[in-house]
Amino acid sequence: MSGAALGLEIVVVFFLALFLLHRYGDFRKQQRMVLFGTLLAWYLCFLIVFILPLDVTTTIYRQCKLDHEKHAAIATVGPLPSNQTTANSTVPPTVSVPKPCYQPWSYVPDGVMPVFWRVVYWTSQCLTWLLLPFMQSYARSGGFSIGGKVKTALIENAIYYGTYLLIFGSLLIYVAVHPEWHLSWYELQTIGITAANTWGLFLLVLLLGYGLVEIPRSYWNASRRGHLLVKTYFKAAKLMTEKADAEENLEDVMEEVRKVSETIKYNHQLRKYIDTILRKCPVVYQEKMGRNMDDYEDFDDKQNTYPTEKNLVKLHKQVIYTVQRHNRTRVQWQMLLQQAVHLEDVARNESSAAHQFSHSFPSTEPPGWVSRYLYTPTVEWYWECLLKQWFYRLLSVVLTLFSVSVVWSECTFFSTRPVLSLFAVFIQLAERDYNYLYIEMACFLTIFFLCTCVYSTVFRIRVFNYYYFASHHQTDAYSLQFSGMLFCRLTPPLCLNFLGLIHMDKAISQQQKLQTAYTSIMGSMKVLSFIANGFYIYYPMLIVILCIATYFSLGTRCLNLMGFQQFMGDNELTSDLIDEGKELIRREKRKRQRTEDGENRRREWKERYGNQRDDYSARNRSTNSEMKETSYSDTVAPVPNNRQAKYSRAGSRSERDSVELLQDAEPLDFNADTLTDDPLDANSTRYTTSVPHQPAGGRYLSMSSSRSRIFDDV
Numbered sequence: 001m002s003g004a005a006l007g008l009e010i011v012v013v014f015f016l017a018l019f020l021l022h023r024y025g026d027f028r029k030q031q032r033m034v035l036f037g038t039l040l041a042w043y044l045c046f047l048i049v050f051i052l053p054l055d056v057t058t059t060i061y062r063q064c065k066l067d068h069e070k071h072a073a074i075a076t077v078g079p080l081p082s083n084q085t086t087a088n089s090t091v092p093p094t095v096s097v098p099k100p101c102y103q104p105w106s107y108v109p110d111g112v113m114p115v116f117w118r119v120v121y122w123t124s125q126c127l128t129w130l131l132l133p134f135m136q137s138y139a140r141s142g143g144f145s146i147g148g149k150v151k152t153a154l155i156e157n158a159i160y161y162g163t164y165l166l167i168f169g170s171l172l173i174y175v176a177v178h179p180e181w182h183l184s185w186y187e188l189q190t191i192g193i194t195a196a197n198t199w200g201l202f203l204l205v206l207l208l209g210y211g212l213v214e215i216p217r218s219y220w221n222a223s224r225r226g227h228l229l230v231k232t233y234f235k236a237a238k239l240m241t242e243k244a245d246a247e248e249n250l251e252d253v254m255e256e257v258r259k260v261s262e263t264i265k266y267n268h269q270l271r272k273y274i275d276t277i278l279r280k281c282p283v284v285y286q287e288k289m290g291r292n293m294d295d296y297e298d299f300d301d302k303q304n305t306y307p308t309e310k311n312l313v314k315l316h317k318q319v320i321y322t323v324q325r326h327n328r329t330r331v332q333w334q335m336l337l338q339q340a341v342h343l344e345d346v347a348r349n350e351s352s353a354a355h356q357f358s359h360s361f362p363s364t365e366p367p368g369w370v371s372r373y374l375y376t377p378t379v380e381w382y383w384e385c386l387l388k389q390w391f392y393r394l395l396s397v398v399l400t401l402f403s404v405s406v407v408w409s410e411c412t413f414f415s416t417r418p419v420l421s422l423f424a425v426f427i428q429l430a431e432r433d434y435n436y437l438y439i440e441m442a443c444f445l446t447i448f449f450l451c452t453c454v455y456s457t458v459f460r461i462r463v464f465n466y467y468y469f470a471s472h473h474q475t476d477a478y479s480l481q482f483s484g485m486l487f488c489r490l491t492p493p494l495c496l497n498f499l500g501l502i503h504m505d506k507a508i509s510q511q512q513k514l515q516t517a518y519t520s521i522m523g524s525m526k527v528l529s530f531i532a533n534g535f536y537i538y539y540p541m542l543i544v545i546l547c548i549a550t551y552f553s554l555g556t557r558c559l560n561l562m563g564f565q566q567f568m569g570d571n572e573l574t575s576d577l578i579d580e581g582k583e584l585i586r587r588e589k590r591k592r593q594r595t596e597d598g599e600n601r602r603r604e605w606k607e608r609y610g611n612q613r614d615d616y617s618a619r620n621r622s623t624n625s626e627m628k629e630t631s632y633s634d635t636v637a638p639v640p641n642n643r644q645a646k647y648s649r650a651g652s653r654s655e656r657d658s659v660e661l662l663q664d665a666e667p668l669d670f671n672a673d674t675l676t677d678d679p680l681d682a683n684s685t686r687y688t689t690s691v692p693h694q695p696a697g698g699r700y701l702s703m704s705s706s707r708s709r710i711f712d713d714v
């Protein structure tokens with residue numbers, strides 16, 4: 001099993017990062033470099049989270065072997081004095097015999113972890129400080145060529161990269177003017193790592209203080225269906241306002257694109273840029289703009305004022321942003337509508353005496369074997385109406401205990417005698433018995449909870465639609481890469497902080513023990529002792545203040561006072577938005593109900609008149625074949641009197657109309673996408689060419705169209 005656990009986790013973590021990227025990103029539309037950069041950033045950060053417990057157990061095993069070596073060295077010092085001779089004369093009585101060492105099932109061979117951490121850490125730091133900022137500007141640029149996008153990205157990041165050079169140059173000058181300082185490359189590297197971790201820890205405490213309170217509270221509120229439904233109404237009102245604003249902005253931008261497209265015709269040198277912009281527009285607008293284009297005439301009007309390439313670059317960037325925002329709000333509205341309908345169904349089914357869950361809009365697809373045998377309507381009723389709320393409450397209590405433990409440990413982890421950090425106590429108790437599985441599970445659950453509190457806060461951050469993280473493939477390239485940058489900057493200090501909580505960091509525990517391979521990569525903090533002994537110890541205590549502020553929703557109240565509408569239960573504006581959202585959901589439900597009623601009527605018409613349609617089509621096919629035979633026999637042979645009398649009516653239009661009124665009317669086919677002039681089905685349109693006296697635009701089209709319009713508003 002040596003190294004097998006490491007290889008397995010490397011593969012599993014890759015698919016986990018790929019799954020999350022597929023949920024939030026769009027593999028078909030977004031650039032490959034954007035997807036690759038985001039996937040690599042997430043993958044490296046998740047590797048640190050999943051592999052660090054293996055590093056902890058491997059370090060404990062190495063420490064055990066080192067203790068045995070020390071014990072063996074003491075035992076071979078020499079014979080003891082006679083007054084201190086015991087039954088075992090080779091072991092001094094003051095030295096305790098350590099327990100036998102058991103190799104963990106996930107043991108990683110020596111020398112592998114330092115190389116692994118070095119590759120993972122420095123790759124993630126190059127991504128977050130150098131490559132991802134450049135790729136952000138490149139993906140957001142409206143340039144029409146690779147060179148243009150690279151130029152825009154370099155200009156936008158000139159200040160960003162210039163700040164790095166200024167800090168590094170100032171450090172070198174400071175070292176040069178102080179001869180007593182002789183900093184080696186290792187110490188400069190440690191200073192850089194410390195600076196990056198300090199910046200990450202500063203942001204980490206802010207995000208962690210919010211997540212430790214908000215995540216347990218969100219599950220508790222989820223168990224309160226009335227509260228959750230009211231909040232959904234509030235979100236619906238806000239989202240509808242954003243959706244309307246996105247549609248209005250899209251209309252304005254498309255109008256500007258139309259004007260530019262009509263100004264710059266096909267023979268102009270800037271036309272290729274217009275075609276690139278048009279390909280980014282929705283298909284509906286592309287068709288509207290294409291109807292007015294005349295590519296067969298040379299429009300060379302010298303009086304026209306053409307836009308410059310710089311203006312087209314700005315327009316291209318604006319089109320990309322507005323189209324993505326419009327698509328995101330549209331998908332979010334559909335998902336929010338489904339959530340509101342489901343919550344209303346749950347509230348309606350709570351009083352059901354039959355204990356059978358019924359949906360307002362049942363699925364038209366046939367149920368699968370899970371819905372048919374396992375998740376039946378009875379099981380669904382007990383889960384949605386009875387068990388789910390209690391499960392969420394229990395989960396909220398467990399997460400609350402975790403949050404309290406984290407806050408207590410963050411405030412006391414610097415105390416080594418006595419050990420006050422709860423996580424350090426649990427790990428040290430398991431270390432005495434070498435219970436490696438328990439150690440790994442405890443480490444993983446703790447790190448996973450900390451990462452969940454931090455990452456979920458990153459997912460919830462929203463900065464004026466400039467950075468917005470949305471599921472169902474609606475996150476833009478800029479937001480994806482921004483999240484990758486934050487993950488790479490937050491994960492290393494988070495894991496280093498966790499090692500301090502369990503007293504596995506020598507700079508904090510001040511114990512002469514082996515340090516993990518991850519801590520050895522971070523370097524010794526003695527170079528910057530004021531940060532190691534001051535900032536790293538006392539700054540995490542601010543998490544108490546942040547948790548209190550989050551519990552009383554001080555941030556939400558401040559945003560509400562500044563004009564940003566937030567969900568506040570005792571606010572008049574909140575009540576108005578709740579009523580507005582409730583009316584919007586009710587209106588959408590009525591619209592959806594009318595659509596489903598129309599679909600049901602279409603199916604009923606099809607089932608009722610399907611056989612008559614087939615009989616009518618067969619009769620018309622036979623009639624058309626007889627008419628062809630008649631037209632041919634008129635030129636080669638005499639026609640019998642009965643057949644001639646039968647088809648002589650077709651020569652007069654008024655007589656033919658009176659006969660058609662007596663025939664069976666064609667049933668309406670509401671499933672047809674288009675209506676044809678021929679009363680037969682689409683496959684029989686070839687017969688019209690063999691009957692030259694039959695009109696091409698007959699009454700069947702107008703009759704079918706008028707009949708179908710009867711149900712348009714239903």
